[in-house]
Amino acid sequence: MENIHETVENIPTKEEAVRRVSRMTRDLSEKGERVWEDSVDLVRRHPAAAVGGAALAGLALGALAGALLPERESSYSRRIPKLAQAGQEGWNSMRRILDKGLESLKDTVDEVRSLLR
Numbered sequence: 001m002e003n004i005h006e007t008v009e010n011i012p013t014k015e016e017a018v019r020r021v022s023r024m025t026r027d028l029s030e031k032g033e034r035v036w037e038d039s040v041d042l043v044r045r046h047p048a049a050a051v052g053g054a055a056l057a058g059l060a061l062g063a064l065a066g067a068l069l070p071e072r073e074s075s076y077s078r079r080i081p082k083l084a085q086a087g088q089e090g091w092n093s094m095r096r097i098l099d100k101g102l103e104s105l106k107d108t109v110d111e112v113r114s115l116l117r
Contacts (some may be wrong), residue, residue: 045074055098056094058090062090067079089103
């Protein structure tokens with residue numbers, strides 16, 4: 001019986017519950033802003049890595065979604081080659097994006113070098 005009384009006594013008032021929720025919401029909002037600012041800073045400092053990371057994340061999510069979505073084919077052995085092909089295409093696409101990023105970086109470095117001479 002004491003346990004029930006302790007539980008009832010520990011129930012927060014409406015005002016206290018509103019304060020707790022407001023505090024948690026504010027804390028969550030501040031953390032979200034910090035994460036966003038850190039992400040923007042990372043993209044500014046390392047744009048090629050950000051593009052590569054986004055491509056990898058997209059590839060992973062696409063492969064996962066493709067693997068989880070039901071198809072009309074019932075045999076998994078028929079799905080594996082398609083998944084492998086999609087993965088290979090994704091890697092090739094990511095490689096082209098990274099190659100373009102490296103070429104752009106090289107051009108920028110060459111241009112800065114020529115300006116400094």
